[in-house]
Amino acid sequence: MRARNWELISLVPAALLVSAGFAAVYIQRANQLETVSLIYGAIFLGLCLGAHIFIRVTLPHADPFIFPLVAVLACYGLVMIYRIDGATEARVQAQWFVLGLVLFAATIVWFRDYRRLENYRYLIMTGSVVLLLLPRVPGLGVYSGGAYLAIHLPGITFQPPEFAKVGVVIFLSSYLRDHRQALASGRRILGYRIPPLKHLGPLLALWGAAMLALVVIGDIGSSLMFYGALLAIVYVATDRISFVIFGMLAFGLGSWFLATHIPHIDARIQDWLHPFNPALYSAPLGSYQLANAQFAMAAGGLFGQGFGQTLLYIPGTTNALIPFPSTDMVFSVITGDLGLFGAAGLLVTYLLFISRGFKAAMLARDSFSKLLAVGLSTVIAVQVFVIVGGVARVIPFTGVPLPFVAYGGSSILANFVLVALLLLVSDRARRPLSDT
Amino acid sequence: MLQPVSVGLKLGFLIVLYLFLVWVAASTLFDLRRGLRGGGGSTVPVGEATSIHQTVDPMALLGDEEFEPRLVVEHASGHEPGVAYDLMDPVTLGRGDVELKLEDPFASTRHASITRHGRTLVLEDLGSTNGTYLNGEPVTGPQPLHVGDRIRIGDSEFTYLQ
Numbered sequence: 204m205r206a207r208n209w210e211l212i213s214l215v216p217a218a219l220l221v222s223a224g225f226a227a228v229y230i231q232r233a234n235q236l237e238t239v240s241l242i243y244g245a246i247f248l249g250l251c252l253g254a255h256i257f258i259r260v261t262l263p264h265a266d267p268f269i270f271p272l273v274a275v276l277a278c279y280g281l282v283m284i285y286r287i288d289g290a291t292e293a294r295v296q297a298q299w300f301v302l303g304l305v306l307f308a309a310t311i312v313w314f315r316d317y318r319r320l321e322n323y324r325y326l327i328m329t330g331s332v333v334l335l336l337l338p339r340v341p342g343l344g345v346y347s348g349g350a351y352l353a354i355h356l357p358g359i360t361f362q363p364p365e366f367a368k369v370g371v372v373i374f375l376s377s378y379l380r381d382h383r384q385a386l387a388s389g390r391r392i393l394g395y396r397i398p399p400l401k402h403l404g405p406l407l408a409l410w411g412a413a414m415l416a417l418v419v420i421g422d423i424g425s426s427l428m429f430y431g432a433l434l435a436i437v438y439v440a441t442d443r444i445s446f447v448i449f450g451m452l453a454f455g456l457g458s459w460f461l462a463t464h465i466p467h468i469d470a471r472i473q474d475w476l477h478p479f480n481p482a483l484y485s486a487p488l489g490s491y492q493l494a495n496a497q498f499a500m501a502a503g504g505l506f507g508q509g510f511g512q513t514l515l516y517i518p519g520t521t522n523a524l525i526p527f528p529s530t531d532m533v534f535s536v537i538t539g540d541l542g543l544f545g546a547a548g549l550l551v552t553y554l555l556f557i558s559r560g561f562k563a564a565m566l567a568r569d570s571f572s573k574l575l576a577v578g579l580s581t582v583i584a585v586q587v588f589v590i591v592g593g594v595a596r597v598i599p600f601t602g603v604p605l606p607f608v609a610y611g612g613s614s615i616l617a618n619f620v621l622v623a624l625l626l627l628v629s630d631r632a633r634r635p636l637s638d639t
Numbered sequence: 640m641l642q643p644v645s646v647g648l649k650l651g652f653l654i655v656l657y658l659f660l661v662w663v664a665a666s667t668l669f670d671l672r673r674g675l676r677g678g679g680g681s682t683v684p685v686g687e688a689t690s691i692h693q694t695v696d697p698m699a700l701l702g703d704e705e706f707e708p709r710l711v712v713e714h715a716s717g718h719e720p721g722v723a724y725d726l727m728d729p730v731t732l733g734r735g736d737v738e739l740k741l742e743d744p745f746a747s748t749r750h751a752s753i754t755r756h757g758r759t760l761v762l763e764d765l766g767s768t769n770g771t772y773l774n775g776e777p778v779t780g781p782q783p784l785h786v787g788d789r790i791r792i793g794d795s796e797f798t799y800l801q
Binding site: 209213217219220223224226230231268272275380381507540541544545548551562570 | 644645646648649650651652653655656657658659660662663664666667670774775776779785787
């Protein structure tokens with residue numbers, strides 16, 4: 204039971220962070236915000252405590268740091284969204300947290316023996332593919348910035364890739380558990396082991412699917428997210444670095460070919476390379492957003508300008524200086540407000556979360572659990588890389604949500620399912636042998 | 640007027656965040672060291688072992704008195720549940736004339752073997768008809784065994800302990 208007490212203590216910093224953040228934002232913008240809005244912070248803390256008690260009862264051996272790290276990420280997000288749009292978005296986001304934690308609890312109860320998921324792997328895979336393709340259905344999909352990443356239902360916009368990523372990881376873990384030995388074996392040709400074609404086939408098909416997704420969804424970032432998880436799971440399953448190297452080369456070649464043949468991907472790359480080019484800056488859906496995000500981050504300096512100080516609107520008007528500050532560009536607002544230290548702190552939080560995920564994989568006793576924990580951790584890692592790298596202009600920009608931080612319901616729900624699975628793996632792995 | 644308070648809260652936010660991160664990182668390091676020393680506390684005894692790739696030197700010498708690799712019968716026709724078989728010498732499992740006889744219609748004559756390499760026990764399927772299962776997964780090629788692993792052949796099931 205000691206692990207759970209650690210977890211409870213680790214929630215104290217999250218409570219302090221939320222209190223300090225909300226108070227600072229409230230003080231800055233007292234003229235625009237009502238006292239009632241402070242309650243969202245209190246609700247959030249109550250929820251964390253409730254979730255802690257739930258974990259204490261259902262998963263007594265799970266890793267004690269995973270949930271507090273998620274709580275810190277979530278409170279980071281809630282404070283920033285409160286600061287960006289305290290009137291409505293913070294309230295909606297707090298509601299999504301309630302639903303997210305309900306789904307979190309439901310996942311833990313339903314999939315207490317998560318290895319049951321393996322029985323449904325082809326169903327899960329089919330469902331994920333359907334989810335990924337939904338945004339292309341005419342009348343349902345939302346086209347934004349050249350990519351199809353969301354669907355629009357009455358009253359709600361939904362991002363299917365967020366759920367699909369969990370499904371794809373479950374499928375890959377289960378599939379590669381069965382086929383890893385076949386993949387690792389094979390004939391040696393020129394010093395390299397070439398797996399038998401019948402086993403390599405499905406992997407090639409997955410590479411093809413990632414490329415197809417690139418064309419169909421029109422988005423390098425999210426296909427990189429899926430493909431990164433695939434390579435990580437394949438590497439852990441087979442211990443062959445050559446798969447990763449060839450996989451990256453194949454992805455690079457495919458992306459290069461598509462970038463030079465699909466105009467809107469090429470436009471993204473031009474925005475990335477030359478954001479301050481006046482022609483691109485003033486073009487519709489051009490580099491305006493990205494260029495202004497660079498200025499906002501630069502203005503943050505080491506310690507930031509303070510909560511609520513980054514300019515989001517052109518002063519005196521309601522024209523956005525940074526479009527989509529609470530979703531795509533939340534990282535640039537964080538850097539502007541809290542500086543290099545705030546941004547680095549956020550990234551270290553992700554890093555520690557991912558390291559706890561890998562730790563759960565190390566301790567797990569069966570291959571499926573190992574591959575699942577590796578896949579779930581990697582998919583978060585690559586997602587953070589894709590969005591933060593995009594905002595910071597390391598790679599071309601893609602609008603995937605920053606996990607647990609960015610505004611958006613489907614992202615929160617899907618990521619809470621992901622954390623629930625990670626905690627389930629961790630609980631089984633850390634359970635003393637006498638209990639099993 | 641309120642500006643200094645806001646700056647203070649911002650710095651407080653960053654300080655709390657970093658203290659928390661340092662604390663989690665330190666605990667993670669502590670956790671790793673404890674894992675290397677091999678157990679204690681609430682950690683699992685198979686701390687550094689992975690069922691996918693082994694991390695221990697297979698030729699590690701036997702220096703410890705407490706190393707007693709054995710196969711415990713869970714249920715197998717012709718064997719009393721709970722009986723343990725010594726694995727210090729190579730053991731073949733099967734229906735034929737082998738060290739560990741199985742009265743199991745699904746077992747092949749020479750079904751599987753368990754050999755010791757230093758402190759590591761390796762399970763290998765000997766081309767059986769119905770396969771050998773390690774923790775529910777079919778065995779192809781040599782597989783290192785870890786404490787608590789379950790080996791299933793047909794309807795017979797064993798647990799590995801050391």
